Amino acid sequence: MAAVGVVVAVMGPEEARVVAEIEAHPGLAVVRRCADLAEAVGAAKAGLGAVVIVSDQPHLDGDALAAIRGAGVRVLGVASPDAARLASLGVPVPSGPLAEAVLAAIERPAPELIAPPALGGGVVVAVWGTGGAPGRTTVAVTLATEAARSGVSTLLVDLDTYGASVATAWGLADETPGVAAVVRAAARGEDPSAVLARHTVTVAPSLTVLTGLTRAARWPEITRAGLERLWPALRAAAELIVVDLAAPAEDGGPYAGTAPHRDTATVATLDEADTVIAVGGAEPHQLVRLVHALLDREGPPPVVAVNRIRASVAGARPEDAIAATLGRHAGITEVWPLPWDQRACDAAVRDGRTLTEVAPRSPLVRAIAAMGAAVLASARASRGVSVPMPD
CATH class of the missing domain: 3.40.50.720 (NAD(P)-binding Rossmann-like Domain)
Structure with a gap:
């Protein structure tokens, strides 16, 4: 032998x-x-x-x-x-x-990576959507800000491996280690909760931020093993965890083998999330992209939000026209319309501040807040977790 x-x-x-x-x-x-x-x-x-x-x-x-x-x-x-x-x-x-x-x-069978115990019951909401900058980060930042204003402890995580921009939206320095340091430490077996506490930034009452990659080329640092160990710590860190994601979601790479894949963060978060918000733009080419993304996606249907809605691109009754289009081509029965508020969005980008800071009464802010309240209520009911809801 x-x-x-x-x-x-x-x-x-x-x-x-x-x-x-x-x-x-x-x-x-x-x-x-x-x-x-x-x-x-x-x-x-x-x-x-x-x-x-x-x-x-x-x-x-x-x-x-x-x-x-x-x-x-x-x-x-x-x-x-x-x-x-x-x-x-x-x-x-x-x-x-x-x-x-x-x-x-x-x-005997090979042991699997031992995940840390489930330490918390926080609700994970993934903000995903189409390419072409339909406003995913705007939705994620505003949703997190409004939830925190209502008293819900909230953690906003930037897991966009193509163009992280949460730090810019908050006017934060982009040199902070952020999510790369946390995922890397978790993969090495360090205590994820302790590492997370060191690297999150408090930006407002009840709201902390875990900034994204300082350079898109660092995407290999966001690994599958690190994310698997990090989820329980994220859920323990806040009642609501809002994750800003990149648009692509090719699921062949991350789970077909062990090689690094740029969409690992997106696919893993979509699988982990209690609710997924799919964001698309109101422009015709953006709606086509949104239809394709919804048809290609597997799993439970996401909450669909169409951003930048205005009559100039969708007719006299843009909300109805867009809802009818998505219903006919993607089988979507409910659409959250997010109105176009160019002045408030431009001011927020120019000043490095959030929409809530520059225009708290903006129709766009109110629409995102209403959607967030409904999303959290649904996620809380499905998981049986007691999470205070915005009014």
Whole structure:
């Protein structure tokens, strides 16, 4: 019977002990001693071993472990000063003979990444929609602001991996680490709640913000494993979590394998959200995009909001015309019309302030607030969570 191949990715003096113990067992063989974790991932994908033994080290996180396990390879850990982090990542550290633990690991299913316990019951509302800047961020920021004004503790999260702009809407410095630091720390097994508390910014009473990527090129830092560990902490941080998303939602990349994918944040949030608000523009080409997005989307139907409604692009009764169009082509029975308030929107963009700050009585602000109240009521009822509602 051929010996079982073992890949060793252990840093420091412990490596020699691990190699000696594995080689001393007649049924095991060390097939690769890795200089770093990337080499171990490559060895696992190449099918060089059945088990990878790791120690705590740089770049050891949920994504690296998912890549190893995705290749059908088991993972074991060796004791280190921070063995608790290995445990939080779902890496068992044997207390007995290592060789016996390797053989036992082959016989049992590989453990999954251990998620933190469900710490809170906050409602997650994803603001999604079409490309072409239909006003997703405007809706997300205004919805969060109005909910906070009503006394609902609210967390606004920027997970747009193409063009994060929540920080700009609030006039915040875009150098803050924000969501990248939080997701990265969560993937490494750090306490997500503690990391979140360090990186959120309080912008108004009852309202905190987790800013987005400082550069769009940093999208690979928003990983699936980090987000999975972060959701319970986000739900514990506030009664309402509003997430601003990018438009694309290609679901083949994030869940078909372990390779990074730019739409991971969008797809994962759409799956996690209690309610999805799909935002489109009132212009004819934007309505076509919205119809396509709604027809392509799987899962429960979203709340549909059409922004920038005005008679000049949709006729004398634009709300009725748009509702009829979406009903006929996408089967939508209810549409939330958001009127065009160019003066207030221009002032908000120019001054780096929110719509609520520059025009609290704007018809657009009132329409978004009304939609938010209805959305929260529905989400609260579906989850059985007691969340104070705006008046």
